[in-house]
Amino acid sequence: MSLPHAILTALLERPSSGLELTRRFDRSIGYFWSATHQQIYRELGKLESEGYIRTLPAEQPARGQKKSYEVLPAGRAELARWTAASQDPKPQRDVLLLRLRAAAVVGTEGLEADLRRHLELHRRQLAEYEEIQRRDFPPGKDAREDRLRHLVLRAGIDLETFWTQWLSHALEEFGELPDLP
């Protein structure tokens, strides 16, 4: 039950149409909560019928016509409630780790190339985050309310740092590891 709240957050930051939201979910918000345009349109419909958001005045008809939404007080209240509510972390699921465990049983044949590819992807993501940090959070600054956003960004940076290091380490092992079974 997080997509509606991701959308409410995005709309509070700035009222948008479905497609604008989709684009923002491909960048900033999407870095830790991704969504496709189909999900977003579906959810916008639900949020509207529940009275959490409404289309901005200057209402247009349907298809092909841009339609922007803003958050209503009930929507903001719901988001605040959700943010504060206790939630258990949901169980991990990581395909790469699973594949490594499988490789311990059926052999590492062919796995190395994909590890290299993942390493490259994580390096690129890390560079992107660091670029954002340079741009939006220069050393001295960090006004009170930017702190939380910087904190989130740092989580992204640290996670990507972890993956690049771990993958490098894994590839070293592979170098010495004569292909078993």
Add this chain to the structure above:
Amino acid sequence: MSLPHAILTALLERPSSGLELTRRFDRSIGYFWSATHQQIYRELGKLESEGYIRTLPAEQPARGQKKSYEVLPAGRAELARWTAASQDPKPQRDVLLLRLRAAAVVGTEGLEADLRRHLELHRRQLAEYEEIQRRDFPPGKDAREDRLRHLVLRAGIDLETFWTQWLSHALEEFGELPDLP
């Protein structure tokens, strides 16, 4: 499409019944791929009908009777294929980071307590992983084929380390942060 492969891996490590698998998915494998018993039974049925696994001889009828499975050659081949196949990392989804971003808009009221709780959970998980490391991978050892398993465990340890550090850091910020909006 990872659950069937998680099950094949588990069954190759040791032939098991559905409930035994469920228990193993609550521990070792479940540390990076969780599954409930309903998922597992459903998937065992599919895997059997596809010819990847079979019930061990000494076949019993259905309900209430234990039924153990082993992997057939076709199953092993499929697992090897899947392990080597290139797969894109799937887009991140992290509720806690999302909540922090929401808090930047609607205020941090009530969030701190849950961050503390998460910190405690991650500390506990980290301790558990470190215990496993002490037990199963004492410094000198690490036979050739244990290396991959140790690598996976270290990913778990490093990830939990990241979370405990990041959460500690976040809580420090909260200390200084007079509740905004």
Add this chain to the structure above:
DNA sequence: GTCCACATGTAACTGGTTACATGATTGG
């Protein structure tokens, strides 16, 4: 007037979750 990009949407499917049902075995 036709093509392309923009914009909104529908439908079918897959995988995971929650709630519940039912039989077998064992300890008291």
Add this chain to the structure above:
DNA sequence: CCAATCATGTAACCAGTTACATGTGGAC
């Protein structure tokens, strides 16, 4: 023999994914 536990399963639901459909407006 009864309750608890072990063990296997069904059904309904929900969220996310993939493929496709349809309308609008501007460039050529």
